[in-house]
Amino acid sequence: MPKKVMFLLDKSDDEKNTLDALRSTLGLSVANHYAYSVVMNHTLGKFDDYNAENLEWIRDMEGEVYSTEQANVDTNTLTATTLEEVGQKLREMDVIVPYGN
Numbered sequence: 001m002p003k004k005v006m007f008l009l010d011k012s013d014d015e016k017n018t019l020d021a022l023r024s025t026l027g028l029s030v031a032n033h034y035a036y037s038v039v040m041n042h043t044l045g046k047f048d049d050y051n052a053e054n055l056e057w058i059r060d061m062e063g064e065v066y067s068t069e070q071a072n073v074d075t076n077t078l079t080a081t082t083l084e085e086v087g088q089k090l091r092e093m094d095v096i097v098p099y100g101n
Helices: 015-030 049-060 070-076 082-092
Strands: 004-009 033-040 062-068 096-099
Touching: 004 015, 004 082, 015 049, 015 096, 033 049, 033 082, 049 062, 062 070, 062 082
Parallel strands: 004 033, 004 096, 033 062
Antiparallel strands: none
């Protein structure tokens, strides 16, 4: 039975951790789960082609990557959200995976 999974991607020491979590989001989507991520409290650099394609695939699999930072929305086309909206989405999840420090 498919699960709804949300990765919470808070500021970490290395942007690589956030990009790893996005690959995990994609992996769960491919495994027939509803997977989402939210980038909070930090700004990512512009995605290279590989990571931009991963974002497209997540969306193709009915997932989404949200951000509380407008710069991520502008630079990488992540979907804007607020902490209040994140709280509402978390109530719908079966599994919540925290990432970062």
